[in-house]
Amino acid sequence: MPRSIISKLLGATLPGCTTYCEGNAVPELPEVETTRRGIEILLQNHTVDTVNIYDKRLRRPVTENLPSILPGAKLSKVTRRAKYLLLDFLYGTLVIHLGMSGSLRVVSSKSPRQKHDHVEIHFSGDLCMRFRDPRRFGLLLWLESNPMEHTLLRDLGPEPFDPVCDGGYLFDRSRGRTLAIKNFIMDAHIIAGVGNIYANESLFRARVHPGRAAGRIGLRRYQRLSNVIRSVLTGAIEVGGTTLRDFVSETGAPGYFGHELQVYGRAGEPCIHCGQALRSKMIGQRSSFFCSGCQR
């Protein structure tokens, strides 16, 4: 890996923060955004040399003719919609989802492929983007028409940072809904990109009980919740910047700051506000963590 590449990444990190990498972290929106930035910094305007597909069996089969489509194409732009990454080339878009266990890293073309590296795209400048996904819940799809009109992306709700996605919006969408608020905010058709971990964290900070019916929460609490969701995600994205250097390591990938999680995975530990033991419960087949004293 050339020194100039390393310095590009180091230049993207925040001063005064240390690197942290959790190997098996589930990619949530902040990890996807961090990955987007890493790819953009390293690969924008680079041209594809070759593509190798070693295992096409993902959530959907990997577009089979990528190796004949992509070579010669220049990566013009890397964007994100919900947890989907969109790599724009002149004649189409490569849509990538990391699923439960996926990661992308950019390494030297000469570095050996590792277990579960299912797809690799070699770019000009000795750079290789590898898609690794042990559980194969991810997705790599080549689209030649507008990706936003594809069924996977078409019906997604607004991004949390979109000004329209405020407390009033969530309040309006939730009227008459009886499902738990946690399931409501994890529905990507309502608000895009809130996964289990940050749903738990956001509800704790907003002091809303995860099991409460979405339709029985008032406007003011939704305003607080939407602000909290934005600040939690923003904070995690900023931290992600400090892990960008892991993007070029063989073993690492951008990860969380695990110690910033206040409730997730902390059943039995004391609530940081009231000291009461945090509880866990399955809500909508997903583990939920909360403080029954602070959250109503």
Place this chain on the structure above:
DNA sequence: AATCGCGCCTGACGGC
């Protein structure tokens, strides 16, 4: 229309 529950998949972990 809304809600619920399943299945995809592998690795980690705990119990025996």
Place this chain on the structure above:
DNA sequence: TGCCGTCAGGCGCGAT
């Protein structure tokens, strides 16, 4: 030591 069951969970889909 090894085997087996359970859990983790994003997402789409089918059933109710």
